[in-house]
Amino acid sequence: MTALNERKVAVVGCGFVGSASAFALMESGLFSEMVLIDVNKEKAEGEALDISHGLPFAKPMQIYAGDYKDAGDAAVVVVTAGAGQKPGETRLDLVKKNVSIFKSIIPEIAKYNTEGILLIVANPVDILTYAAAKLSGFPENRVFGSGTVLDTARFKYLLGEHLSVDSRSVHAFIIGEHGDSEIAAWSSANVSGIPIHDFCEMRGHFEHEKAMKEIAENVKNSAYGIIEKKGATYYGIAMSVRRICEAIIRDEKSILPISSIQHGENGIDDVALSMPAIVGRKGVEGLVPIRLSDKEKEQLKASADTLKKVLDDAL
Numbered sequence: 641m642t643a644l645n646e647r648k649v650a651v652v653g654c655g656f657v658g659s660a661s662a663f664a665l666m667e668s669g670l671f672s673e674m675v676l677i678d679v680n681k682e683k684a685e686g687e688a689l690d691i692s693h694g695l696p697f698a699k700p701m702q703i704y705a706g707d708y709k710d711a712g713d714a715a716v717v718v719v720t721a722g723a724g725q726k727p728g729e730t731r732l733d734l735v736k737k738n739v740s741i742f743k744s745i746i747p748e749i750a751k752y753n754t755e756g757i758l759l760i761v762a763n764p765v766d767i768l769t770y771a772a773a774k775l776s777g778f779p780e781n782r783v784f785g786s787g788t789v790l791d792t793a794r795f796k797y798l799l800g801e802h803l804s805v806d807s808r809s810v811h812a813f814i815i816g817e818h819g820d821s822e823i824a825a826w827s828s829a830n831v832s833g834i835p836i837h838d839f840c841e842m843r844g845h846f847e848h849e850k851a852m853k854e855i856a857e858n859v860k861n862s863a864y865g866i867i868e869k870k871g872a873t874y875y876g877i878a879m880s881v882r883r884i885c886e887a888i889i890r891d892e893k894s895i896l897p898i899s900s901i902q903h904g905e906n907g908i909d910d911v912a913l914s915m916p917a918i919v920g921r922k923g924v925e926g927l928v929p930i931r932l933s934d935k936e937k938e939q940l941k942a943s944a945d946t947l948k949k950v951l952d953d954a955l
């Protein structure tokens with residue numbers, strides 16, 4: 641068993657998402673060592689060099705391309721390897737390809753690293769988080785997915801724009817699948833403690849139903865729109881990866897909607913999906929039971945059922 645280096649991160653998969661995440665992590669100053677791993681070693685080497693050349697403007701660290709052995713002492717292993725969505729494809733369409741890639745990657749990681757945290761980013765992230773937990777044999781608190789952290793950021797951004805207020809003062813979650821069945825948890829949404837509808841009215845917006853529908857649809861379809869225009873999404877997820885790593889490494893116990901295996905909460909069992917959770921150095925330290933309306937609970941259950949069907953077919 642290799643002792644962990646608390647200041648080391650490994651990024652597996654150096655495509656758009658992996659390289660953007662590596663760049664964001666370099667800038668974060670959270671780590672002093674980062675290994676990049678990709679089946680295409682040259683790509684990993686190229687990214688490591690390119691990102692290293694920014695170091696004189698950031699904080700010193702070692703960045704290099706390596707293999708799974710080099711990830712043995714990483715405190716966090718970020719897994720972005722896998723095919724991305726093509727225009728028109730859903731995240732669930734990626735299941736077969738990416739589960740098969742995970743069957744080769746995860747046991748390799750777990751062979752050398754037994755103590756670190758596995759942060760799953762590749763899609764469909766909920767299915768792959770479940771698969772990674774089973775394939776690694778790690779305790780479940782140490783295997784979780786970026787889940788709806790990105791969708792929640794999109795939600796806050798859009799609400800911030802709609803209400804002309806700093807998106808960081810918006811408290812609202814997207815929960816469930818990171819994908820088409822996700823749910824905007826409106827009933828608990830607020831701006832600095834003021835219920836969302838009250839704040840909307842303060843800002844001169846009174847057509848709540850219409851605005852809620854438009855904003856939730858916009859969040860859900862964001863990735864499709866970006867992929868249509870530029871072929872992939874990566875900056876938003878890179879910042880999400882950075883934020884999650886920050887919560888872990890600094891033991892912040894921040895509440896983030898990561899994807900983890902559920903055990904009976906809201907009547908959902910043995911499937912990974914996103915609910916707000918406390919994230920710290922031990923990984924997932926507990927779920928936060930935010931208030932949900934009966935309709936939101938039903939939608940969450942339906943989201944879990946969708947994922948469960950895919951899981952049953954995929955694993």
Ligand code: 6V0
Binds near residue numbers: 679721724741761818
């Ligand atoms: P990409 O640019 O095709 O990069 C994928 C990388 O993985 C490539 O460099 C491949 O060489 C590498 N790879 C493939 N197989 C292996 C393997 N067996 N071992 C090691 N490396 C391998 O895709 P992109 O970076 O755009 O997307 C990566 C994944 O992230 C996809 O599944 C996306 O759908 C997913 N995203 C997840 C998001 C989230 O919110 N969770 C957001 C955006 C994309």
